Amino acid sequence: MKKLLTGNYAASYGAILSRAEVISAYPITPQTQIVEKLSTMVAEGKLSAEFINVESERSALAVCMGASATGVRAFTATSAQGLALMHELLHWTAGARLPLVLVNVNRAMAPGWTVWCDENDSLSQRDTGWIQIYCESNQEVLDSVIQAYRIAERIMLPVMICMDGIFLSHTQEIVDVPEQEKVDRFLPPYKPPVFLDTSSPHAFGSLTPPPVYFEFRYKLQQAMDEAQAEIEETGKEFGNIFGRNYGLLDEYLLNGAEIAVVALGTVCGTCRVAIDRLNKKGNKIGMLRIRTFRPLPKKKVLEDLRGVKKIMVIDRNISYGHHGILHQEIKSALYRELNIPVFGFIAGLGGRDITPEDIEQMVNYTLKHEEPDTDILWWGVNR
Amino acid sequence: MKIFNIPEEENMNPGHVACPGCASALSMRFALKALGRETILVVPACCWSVIDGPFPYSSVKVPLFHIAFGTTAAFASGIRAALKMKNKKANVVVWCGDGEAFDIGFQTLSGAAERKEDIIFVCYDNEGYMNTGIQRSSATPIRAWTTTTPKKYPKQELKKDLVEIFAAHKIPYAATATVAFPEDMIRKFSRAKEIRGLKLIHILSPCPSGWKFPENLTVKISRLAVETGIFPLYEVEYGEKYTVNHIPKWLPVEEYLKKQGRFSHLTEKDCQEKRAYIEKKWLELREKSKSLEKIPILVNN
Incomplete structure (x- = not known):
């Protein structure tokens, strides 16, 4: 019902x-x-x-x-x-x-x-x-x-x-x-x-x-x-x-994607909207939603990310003194397998909105840069 | 001739790893005689998390769950709820030291008492954190030495009155007991078993290594605690009906104190103070217990 x-x-x-x-x-x-x-x-x-x-x-x-x-x-x-x-x-x-x-x-x-x-x-x-x-x-x-x-x-x-x-x-x-x-x-x-x-x-x-x-x-x-x-x-x-299938991970338009956005939680819904908009303009963006964080399906993460040129992790969390927690997890999954840049965004802490426009701008940043400028890419913070 | 009426059934095995002279080992043996095998034990961090034996051993013939400090009354509530769902009966018993009952698990116990959880909560009170090597707890008596209340600055505060605190929760049954009065102890466990709601049994548990006395004196010290009036044997029902189970012989409090190294630094003034506290407690008890109206309180003799 x-x-x-x-x-x-x-x-x-x-x-x-x-x-x-x-x-x-x-x-x-x-x-x-x-x-x-x-x-x-x-x-x-x-x-x-x-x-x-x-x-x-x-x-x-x-x-x-x-x-x-x-x-x-x-x-x-x-x-x-x-x-x-x-x-x-x-x-x-x-x-x-x-x-x-x-x-x-x-x-x-x-x-x-x-x-x-x-x-x-x-x-x-x-x-x-x-x-x-x-x-x-x-x-x-x-x-x-x-x-x-x-x-x-x-x-x-x-x-x-x-x-x-x-x-x-x-x-x-x-x-x-x-x-x-x-x-x-x-x-x-x-x-x-x-x-x-x-x-x-x-x-x-x-x-x-x-x-x-x-x-x-x-x-x-x-x-x-x-x-x-x-x-x-x-x-x-x-x-x-x-009639509703679930798995360890949830892939969205990853086939042939050049940039993979990796995230967990509701920001993924926002990503879907932003990615649709971006891809309509000819971009090749996909998303990997981490549904199961523990156990971290490392092999499957690798399989899904193989072939992309850049990875963009959006973390609504932080491990103080390091960087985003998912960022760190994804990097560890890539170790010695994929040598591609990982852009680690931190956004939306304490419930601040992450809008589709935010995601589009994060993607645009990632498109424009070979490597991230900093280990943490703070999104929308007033310094 | 004295005839003991203690069940022959043994639900605790020899080979446990309690220190020689440990009152809590003897207490468990008596308790399980009264409770029988339809019993589930919940044990937090305390001497009994060692005494029962290391994995894969156990010295009791009933199921026992070792759980984190400060959670026993809640964990036991979960067992009771599950038994209810399964339509099964058993005594659900928390068996803990004074650290759990007086300090870290106090809030949880209060919560379970308020909810009227059908559990028997037993505190074997050795008046300190003995398993970690004799540190002060809020059950440590005033002026006692522990490794965190050195003789130069012994404990300055009074021991919490656990039974009175839970009498104030109006639990159906609260009682004190010691191994010097095994029949009384067994009777109290048998009673607790028949009452629904939260039952508290507070056992004074002399600890040879922590209190610094020879290990053959455990029962004697338990008896002295009662006969000097320092540890009254009594029961409280619903916070209202008080029954004193034994009138002390009013032995001088020094007889109890001087046998224990933890009190070796006490002065005459300290002993006087102890006498005053004992008298105060008994005056309160006499007021609350109708059966005591006429007894003399002779602490200062």
């Missing part, structure tokens, strides 16, 4: 259709509506779940972890400061191999106080062992939450679904809400191999000395590697059932 939904409600429907059994969260703008909707659905008996209002984001994730460790499907959502407060437990969730799903509504980090979008919150959690998927539309948010449970439960790693705050969270789009029956077929009930079970007692997460700790980490990385095929397979099967 088609509905007019904000990104937040799309996430709620994703959790509802996935039959999340334990939901816990703490309010934070711009995420709050996701769990408001879920609490209403639980209260009205439309979703059979336990909804727990806790006293912090850290506790919200801890509740979900406890539920997941007991063998049920758990869901939480947060933003920025809340995600940062969860940081320690993000490591713990992945390390304990608990397959829960978290929706992060991307919001810039304080200070100063802000509720507007950038991706520094989730990108700075990249080394916690969570799969990270970045969405471009509200439809993708809903679809990705459902896919996330399947991926998570098959490889026993948690999944973070990221959507740009305000741009998606508070913007309505037409979203096709799948039928429950079809979702049930796609996503069977969660049956973990081990869980907190009094008939089969185990100790989880005990003191792990050097002779074994290393191997646990090796296995976590192996799971991340396996996740690539799982994400692709899940995206494909989702397409077979629901």
Whole structure:
């Protein structure tokens, strides 16, 4: 059924259709509506779940972890400061191999106080062992939450679904809400191999000395590697059932492109508009949207970028003391394979608009220069 | 002749790695006798994250999850919610030191108490961060030595009164216990098991290495804590109904203090101060507990 939904409600429907059994969260703008909707659905008996209002984001994730460790499907959502407060437990969730799903509504980090979008919150959690998927539309948010449970439960790693705050969270789009029956077929009930079970007692997460700790980490990385095929397979099967295909990456007009714009999140939608305009004027511009940031599909990124003359990365984030985070990731993927210039733009921090005209001008800059003038190309900053 | 009524069932194995004389190991043994195997334990960073044994060992016969400091009451709430969804029953028990209960996990515990989570929250209180090597916590008694409150400037602040704080949350059951009174301890766990909502059991857990006393004195020191009046054994229901379980013999507080190296620097004035605090606590308890109306409080004898 088609509905007019904000990104937040799309996430709620994703959790509802996935039959999340334990939901816990703490309010934070711009995420709050996701769990408001879920609490209403639980209260009205439309979703059979336990909804727990806790006293912090850290506790919200801890509740979900406890539920997941007991063998049920758990869901939480947060933003920025809340995600940062969860940081320690993000490591713990992945390390304990608990397959829960978290929706992060991307919001810039304080200070100063802000509720507007950038991706520094989730990108700075990249080394916690969570799969990270970045969405471009509200439809993708809903679809990705459902896919996330399947991926998570098959490889026993948690999944973070990221959507740009305000741009998606508070913007309505037409979203096709799948039928429950079809979702049930796609996503069977969660049956973990081990869980907190009094008939089969185990100790989880005990003191792990050097002779074994290393191997646990090796296995976590192996799971991340396996996740690539799982994400692709899940995206494909989702397409077979629901008619919308998803993969690790999303290529737009890359065939024969001279410049590849690489980005993640909603700026990609803006890029599509700008690229169409530019190509009408005879340019050959394409785009590579990084849907799956962790695991980073390095080989596929390389395949997609092979043949372009210049790469233009647009980062709505920054790693202070280095440069844009995606910029750095893309460069590492190219190492010893492709020797082409990477133009690293930083734009739109703290929710400042990135318009199609901005993108066109960034492309024009890239066309005119053999190499970027500076390591960071600050876009639109008042110095 | 004294007849003990302690279940023979053992749900804790020998071979755990507690220090000799550790009261928290003995407490776990008693607790699991009362709780039985339909129990799930949640343990944060504390001595018990070591005591239970390194991977892949465990010294208890029930499932145990080691979780991050400051999250136990929330993690346990998640277990309870999941059990509810699965329509399964079990005692969900947090087993933590005073660092978790008094300090880093205090907010989380308060949240779980307010939500009336059906969990048993057990604090084995060794009055400091003993697992990291004897640092001050907000459960460390006033004037005590720790490695972060040196004898030249020992702890200046009073210990938080955990039971009173959670009595003020109106939880259905809060109780104190020690290994010197095993029947009382087991009875309290058995009671906690039957009550719905958040139950707090505060165990005073003498620590030979942290308190600096010979490891064969653990039970004796536990008993002295009760008999000097420094650690009252009592229960509170819904923050209202107080029951004192044992009237102290009012032994001189020095008998308790002088056995412990952590108090070796205490002066007569400090002991006087301790006596005053004990008296104040008992006056409060007497006021709250109807059954105590007529008992004399003889701390200053």
